[in-house]
Amino acid sequence: MKYLLVLVYFLCYNTAFSQTTIPNITLNTLNGKSVKIQDEISKDKITILSFWASWCVPCINELDAISEVYEDWQEDFNMELIAISTDDARTQKRIRPMVNGKGWPYKILLDKNQELKRALNISTIPQIIILKDSKIIYIHSGYSPGVEDEFYDIIKENSN
């Protein structure tokens, strides 16, 4: 019960202090290089962060679907998608051949021990975070086919 009280307390008082930025956590590139996430997010582009894993079927459906229209999106807007893999050592080695084999055009980063995923309180994947000027403007978790059209609208609304 006291647990609930604490929760309610926080719901009432803390909504103003929401997740607005991405904590600057170290990720790895496919080549094993360490990079800070904030250095990878372009300041003048709208950036989509997609948290996924190689074993997550809906995540792959989503990234496959976006790759179909990605060229058009990049033509229409100044935008970029960064696919952040949350795979751990079990499946991490499958990422590079998978990304190559599927011909995905995205920048891929590895969140090997799910440090960024944890820092953003992401419990389920896929999760999409859209950023403008490095500020979070939209979050969506789960994939429903066709939701990429909604992402397109968000990018459109926020592009000048």
Place this chain on the structure above:
Amino acid sequence: MKNIIALQLLFFTSITLAQNNSNLTVGFESNSQYYMDDEKTGDFTEENKFRSNNYLKIDYLISNFYFGIQAESYEPMSLLNYSPDFNQTNIALYYAGYKSKKIEVAAGYFYEQYGSGLILRSWENRQLGINNALRGAKVKFSPSDNIEFSALYGSQRSGFDVSDASIYGFNSEINISSILKVDTWNLDLGFSYVGRKEVNDNLVFNFNDLTNAISARVNFSKNNFYSSAEFVSKSNDGLIILQEVRNVKPGNAFLFDFGYGKKGFGINANFRRIENMNFYSERNATGNIYNQNIINYIPALTKQHDYLLTNIYVYQAQPQVSFQDPTLLKIGEIGGQVDLFYTLKKKTVLGGKYGTKIALNMSYWAGLSGDFDYENFDYGADTFGIGEKYFSEISLEIRKKWSRSWSSIFYYVNQSYNKRYIEETFGNVETDIFVGEATYKLGSGKSLRFEAQHLWTQDDKKNWTGATLEFNLNSKLAIYANNIYNYGNDDESKKINYYNLGGSYTKGAQRFTLNYGRQRGGLICIGGVCRFVPESTGITANIVLSF
């Protein structure tokens, strides 16, 4: 009450400190189940029909500093088959740290992974009931972009307490190619040390309190080729078999990986050999079913499936020494897997209008062969000897988009699962599994997804069939129904339908799911670690909130 005061303190401290470059975030997750009696599978005979696991995490960031706390509540009790050490409500983790480009310092509870985790990994997985964070301190120092050193000292979390052993760690990562200012190829080296100090009070066997493990890694890539290797060696340690020290043996692991990729094609192969590589923060925790006190991470290197019937016979890595009876002797495993991904180009005969995506995986795992002395719990392993076959699998996935609104997935899996050796029971299971999935987009966010599955086997529980229907009303709301039916079971009373109905509502980072149904008993596996769950029927509710 103490907890609330602590939380309030943190909250007010953060308010006072609040500035433009500060950020307060709150994450809450609740997983609850109401277990019900079931006329087919029997009454729920355990205590407390309603059980709930809850996690509240609060993080505060101010310039380069961070502070955080995680409270956990298992009231009135934790979900079935979670470790009994997860009980009641308490502060589970607290941490603070400083992070700059060159230096990182963390105190309190922290997570860490060295290399692939074969020597050390501490992480959290709430579905599996794993949180083996370390409590102590760690320091990371990067004198330049190419070199990183880190060191840690701590005790491992166990329930709401920590285990008795001390853990010491050191890690280094060096990028040779960038030191040499070469950019046509890439070469990284890694070296780690992990020590676990736990008092040896055994009167018969003589081994040190401190067990040392070292790891050396190399990672190389040039153009489209890449490869990596990792070697781990663990010093002499008490060998626990059937809950007692029976001998003193060292352990080791070797992992090799290579691959090639270009746009439209990718291939990757792994090879791994492990011998006596179980490593726990308390020797007595060896082989515990709750996945507590794990120091290193040894996942099964097989494809991780995402369909109901492909997850019945799941291979688990076999790093342990086990002397169950003279005909069931295990000292480790050897084997590998190959993955291949290929896209048939658009506007070709096989590729069609949208292209066709193919994924193939093959894996083979066997026990290590050697000389065994059953009476004295002793052995000598062959360097590359292949013993009893444990598992093999071939899977083929074909993804095809037919039109703007139709797309489908065909999935075939052939498995050979040596149940006697993997589960230490009896039998061998050969299966063929077929899954067909189709998605139809109805426009304006609505879509229908249908899955049909069948598992053929002459062994164990015989044939299964299954289906899933999912309806997305819009991007926020989805409902589903699925059922798997063990119609081939020889025992009439075991021909059971495992049906589930449910829905989910998502808004931003907030998510609510509700499910009613009957769950098949067996292993829940995430990332190669499995937790056994008993058969159960009931209502499940999950809440994820993030602010």
